[in-house]
Amino acid sequence: DAGVTQSPTHLIKTRGQQVTLRCSPKSGHDTVSWYQQALGQGPQFIFQYYEEEERQRGNFPDRFSGHQFPNYSSELNVNALLLGDSALYLCASSSQAYSNQPQHFGDGTRLSIL
Amino acid sequence: GNSVTQMEGPVTLSEEAFLTINCTYTATGYPSLFWYVQYPGEGLQLLLKATKADDKGSNKGFEATYRKETTSFHLEKGSVQVSDSAVYFCALSDEGFQKLVFGTGTRLLVSP
Numbered sequence: 001d002a003g004v005t006q007s008p009t010h011l012i013k014t015r016g017q018q019v020t021l022r023c024s025p026k027s028g029h030d031t032v033s034w035y036q037q038a039l040g041q042g043p044q045f046i047f048q049y050y051e052e053e054e055r056q057r058g059n060f061p062d063r064f065s066g067h068q069f070p071n072y073s074s075e076l077n078v079n080a081l082l083l084g085d086s087a088l089y090l091c092a093s094s095s096q097a098y099s100n101q102p103q104h105f106g107d108g109t110r111l112s113i114l
Numbered sequence: 115g116n117s118v119t120q121m122e123g124p125v126t127l128s129e130e131a132f133l134t135i136n137c138t139y140t141a142t143g144y145p146s147l148f149w150y151v152q153y154p155g156e157g158l159q160l161l162l163k164a165t166k167a168d169d170k171g172s173n174k175g176f177e178a179t180y181r182k183e184t185t186s187f188h189l190e191k192g193s194v195q196v197s198d199s200a201v202y203f204c205a206l207s208d209e210g211f212q213k214l215v216f217g218t219g220t221r222l223l224v225s226p
Contacts, residue, residue: 004157042118043158043214053208056213090157094212095182102148103214105157
């Protein structure tokens with residue numbers, strides 16, 4: 001049973017560029033959440049997707065956007081990249097039907113902005 | 115808003131020593147509380163959880179008790195191993211385990 005998978009593992013971009021990160025949830029999960037983890041910090045909630053719609057959003061600018069597909073996989077898009085966007089981006093999945101079960105995390109995508 | 119405060123690290127211990135990592139929280143209502151562990155180059159793994167006051171979560175020799183009166187959820191282990199070296203995150207969720215609020219993490223280093 002595959003867990004949460006994220007791609008790519010590492011990515012290097014320059015300021016002003018745009019990036020797309022991808023996530024496949026654990027089998028049986030229908031909800032995807034995205035977190036940003038800066039170096040030496042705890043993860044910060046970006047947003048959550050369920051039924052292909054954004055359900056909750058953290059304190060992140062509109063440069064951060066996302067999408068969920070009918071197969072429950074998700075993308076995180078970041079436009080106009082800033083140096084401060086360098087971080088580990090974590091995807092977590094869960095099930096609405098079993099909302100008392102914790103989220104499962106992927107290994108993340110490490111994004112470096114030059 | 116909700117927040118989590120953890121003791122700063124690194125915490126450096128010798129193998130078989132007793133471990134305590136302090137965690138306190140601020141939240142409205144009755145949040146669920148978690149400890150996650152992150153090994154180098156990996157994502158977060160759930161270590162244990164507690165969903166209501168006085169619940170004790172436990173896993174792999176680690177324990178934490180949900181103390182509503184002191185708004186705390188301290189992580190303990192009686193005898194640490196080198197393999198326990200990692201970063202530990204305390205977190206809370208106020209709505210069905212969905213949105214998690216994390217502390218800044220505490221790095222644990224265990225030497226032989």
